[in-house]
Amino acid sequence: MSDGIGSWQDIQKEVLRRIQTRMWRPGDLIPNEAELAREFGCARATVNRALQAVADAGLIDRRRKAGTRVSRHPVRKATLDIPVIRIEIEGRCLKYGYRLAGREVAKPPSDIAAAMNLKQGASILHLRALHLADNIPHVLENRWINCDTVPEVEKIDFQDISANEWLVTHAPFTRGDITLSASEAGLKDAEMLKIDKGSALFVVTRTTWLAERSITWVSLAYAPGYRMKTTI
Amino acid sequence: MSDGIGSWQDIQKEVLRRIQTRMWRPGDLIPNEAELAREFGCARATVNRALQAVADAGLIDRRRKAGTRVSRHPVRKATLDIPVIRIEIEGRCLKYGYRLAGREVAKPPSDIAAAMNLKQGASILHLRALHLADNIPHVLENRWINCDTVPEVEKIDFQDISANEWLVTHAPFTRGDITLSASEAGLKDAEMLKIDKGSALFVVTRTTWLAERSITWVSLAYAPGYRMKTTI
DNA sequence: GAGTGGTCTAGACCACTGT
């Protein structure tokens, strides 16, 4: 029986192979952990580890007592990396540039105030900035920061360090909501990014929280041509 | 010492708390697994499970011998769900609709042929279709399918079932590349989606593979207003 | 070489849920 199968990765591969070759088809019940452990000659915990990984990928559905089935409509999961912008640009061997375009305390638009769960009429810090890659406008940052949650922010001028980067090391968060969308460049956006008005921009909007208090709301509008890549 | 700490989720929470409260700061070395196991009064494997989850989220960096550190520039991971379009629409309690708009065997544009790693001049199946939510155009599917990898596809007319759905249950894949971007609606796209030419569309492009053979290349262009959401 | 995380084992008990 001398299998080359021993590690949980080997078992994961074998399980994937059986799904990919349709030996186990969508909807099928697969053997339980104890049986697979016997078949592969390993401990049940090892099988469990492998099947958990496959379940995390969305390919199988597991329920106590009901057993493990191959998903009929697999909701495949892709993981998006959300790096600090400077690191992302430098990671591509481009020269990073940063320009602060505005810093003021102001009352945010009602939709943003609502998204940040602010008291009506509250004023918070508003920043606008441009990030450049090899001196070319890359992404426009439009950010609101809740000074109640992050009071130190009032002392930072953000001339030399972006809020994007400062917050990462100084304001840990517990949770973040992310929205990806496309939108047409307005006049001001177009000017700053040096593109035509109405161009299609890839926009990432993010709100982060420390427990139940909002830290920041940010919209990152990427210049045309930007592509966010990932794999399944 | 009667902690309420025992499960790996409890330990994960406590570790996150220590990072969030800056008790452990970016760059800090944290105690090793054996020490934490002693502190929490549990087995090292339990601590390992908790720390692996935190490392997967990108908040700590772990290396043998070097130990575990709080990330200086955490590359936070967000997971995107990639569901079948029908399931996604029905999941929002909307009526799903589907219309095939074209089916032909043709020679793909060179960029697509390259992305699919096809032989020069190879002809493959080209499909165009529209998915509707509550009778409103929702997403335009532009798809090329490699008949060499999935020969059964030649017999399917795709009048009543979308390639999106058929492939999921009939053509398992081992790997997929995904690109998210924004683009301006062309004239044909605009007509089909019933929107203005030049509108900003959110576009998901995906190539899937069975081992080293491409299965399909697809571009999904979502009508304006679509937002893809996730959390960190 | 030595210290750290990565993994496996054998066994146990628990939690959930279908029947």
Next chain:
DNA sequence: CAGTGGTCTAGACCACTCC
């Protein structure tokens, strides 16, 4: 109630990498 996955333990050995 019984069968399944989920988790914990104590111990062991291995793999990697810093010194």
